[in-house]
Amino acid sequence: MMILGSGLLALIAVSAFVIVRTDDVTNQIIALSFYGLLFALMFFIFQAPDVALSQVTVGAIALPLMVMLAITRMKHREELNKRKQEKSR
Amino acid sequence: MTPKIRLLVFLIGAVGLGAVYCAGARNMPPWAEYRGPYGDVIASLAVFERHATDTVNAITYDYRGFDTLGEEFILFSAVTGVMLLLRPEKAEQKKRNEESNENPQSFQDAAALSETVQVFTTALFGFSVLFGAYIATHGQLTPGGGFQGGVIIAAAPMLLYIAENTDAFRRIVSHPIVEFFEGFGASLYALIGFLALLAGAPFLTNVLPLGQTGDVFSSGTIGLISTCVGVEVAAAFILVTYEYLREILSCERDQER
Numbered sequence: 001m002m003i004l005g006s007g008l009l010a011l012i013a014v015s016a017f018v019i020v021r022t023d024d025v026t027n028q029i030i031a032l033s034f035y036g037l038l039f040a041l042m043f044f045i046f047q048a049p050d051v052a053l054s055q056v057t058v059g060a061i062a063l064p065l066m067v068m069l070a071i072t073r074m075k076h077r078e079e080l081n082k083r084k085q086e087k088s089r
Numbered sequence: 090m091t092p093k094i095r096l097l098v099f100l101i102g103a104v105g106l107g108a109v110y111c112a113g114a115r116n117m118p119p120w121a122e123y124r125g126p127y128g129d130v131i132a133s134l135a136v137f138e139r140h141a142t143d144t145v146n147a148i149t150y151d152y153r154g155f156d157t158l159g160e161e162f163i164l165f166s167a168v169t170g171v172m173l174l175l176r177p178e179k180a181e182q183k184k185r186n187e188e189s190n191e192n193p194q195s196f197q198d199a200a201a202l203s204e205t206v207q208v209f210t211t212a213l214f215g216f217s218v219l220f221g222a223y224i225a226t227h228g229q230l231t232p233g234g235g236f237q238g239g240v241i242i243a244a245a246p247m248l249l250y251i252a253e254n255t256d257a258f259r260r261i262v263s264h265p266i267v268e269f270f271e272g273f274g275a276s277l278y279a280l281i282g283f284l285a286l287l288a289g290a291p292f293l294t295n296v297l298p299l300g301q302t303g304d305v306f307s308s309g310t311i312g313l314i315s316t317c318v319g320v321e322v323a324a325a326f327i328l329v330t331y332e333y334l335r336e337i338l339s340c341e342r343d344q345e346r
Contacts, residue, residue, distance in 0.1 A: 001121065002120050002121070005120070049232035049233075050143075050145045050146075050232045050233060050234065050237065052232075053224065053232060053233050053237040053241075054236060054237045054240055057237070057240040057241050057243075057244045058240060061244045061247055061248075062240070062243075062244060062247065062326070065247050065250070065251070065330075066330075066333070069333060069334065
């Protein structure tokens with residue numbers, strides 16, 4: 001149990017590092033979702049299935065979706081600004 | 090600030106943090122050891138006293154039910170605050186209604202999604218609603234409870250959004266009944282608390298018959314409160330997603346003009 005737990009904690013640390021080092025935002029969101037799933041697994045192994053259940057939905061679905069929405073909006077705005085600049089020329 | 094000084098500042102900070110962290114970690118309990126007395130006491134008493142097999146929910150919805158009521162209203166007031174801040178103004182609302190009639194799919198992403206993702210996310214919709222309802226109503230028996238169940242239910246429309254079924258997503262999340270359910274779930278929790286006052290006991294006492302341990306309709310108010318919290322949390326999360334999306338939509342439209 002101890003090996004499994006420490007291995008998982010190490011894996012979480014590694015994936016957190018990977019998220020920070022990922023350049024592409026879309027890939028980063030997918031990595032964030034994976035990180036959330038790992039966290040849920042950790043809660044489950046440390047005998048907190050209640051917390052694991054909410055972590056699965058919040059960490060693996062809700063949080064990445066929120067970030068995704070924000071990124072979509074930013075990209076959209078950039079495109080619109082580009083179009084405006086082209087028109088004004 | 091040159092890179093050298095920056096590195097020096099970082100190293101000083103890192104060494105300090107490492108020292109404090111090691112000092113703190115030295116005093117931590119060994120692996121998988123529990124030191125406090127309360128957990129053991131409650132774990133041995135909850136099934137006997139409340140007929141609830143999930144001790145965590147026996148604590149959150151019964152032993153410290155008043156605290157949970159406060160937490161629930163924190164979520165309630167937070168969502169109300171978000172809705173107040175992001176509310177559309179009247180003139181804008183009129184325009185927006187006209188626009189949305191002309192162009193209801195304006196937010197649809199042009200990029201095509203793979204069929205596998207579409208099929209699976211749509212198929213998961215019914216499953217996650219059912220699973221959320223199960224988790225919320227069986228809070229007294231199995232791990233989970235109102236908050237977890239509510240979040241799972243609220244994730245179902247998000248799955249639709251991922252599947253690019255944006256129309257269905259908007260129909261669900263913009264439905265006025267969601268607002269009703271948010272208030273309904275929150276107030277029902279408080280009303281269950283007043284039920285105890287009618288019976289002459291302190292606020293939020295578990296006055297309902299406890300039933301047989303392991304039965305769905307057992308452990309008195311715990312299951313009921315768990316279901317109410319589930320309704321409130323699901324509605325609250327759906328409302329928040331809708332409010333943020335509406336904000337995104339309005340920004341896009343303003344820029345397109």
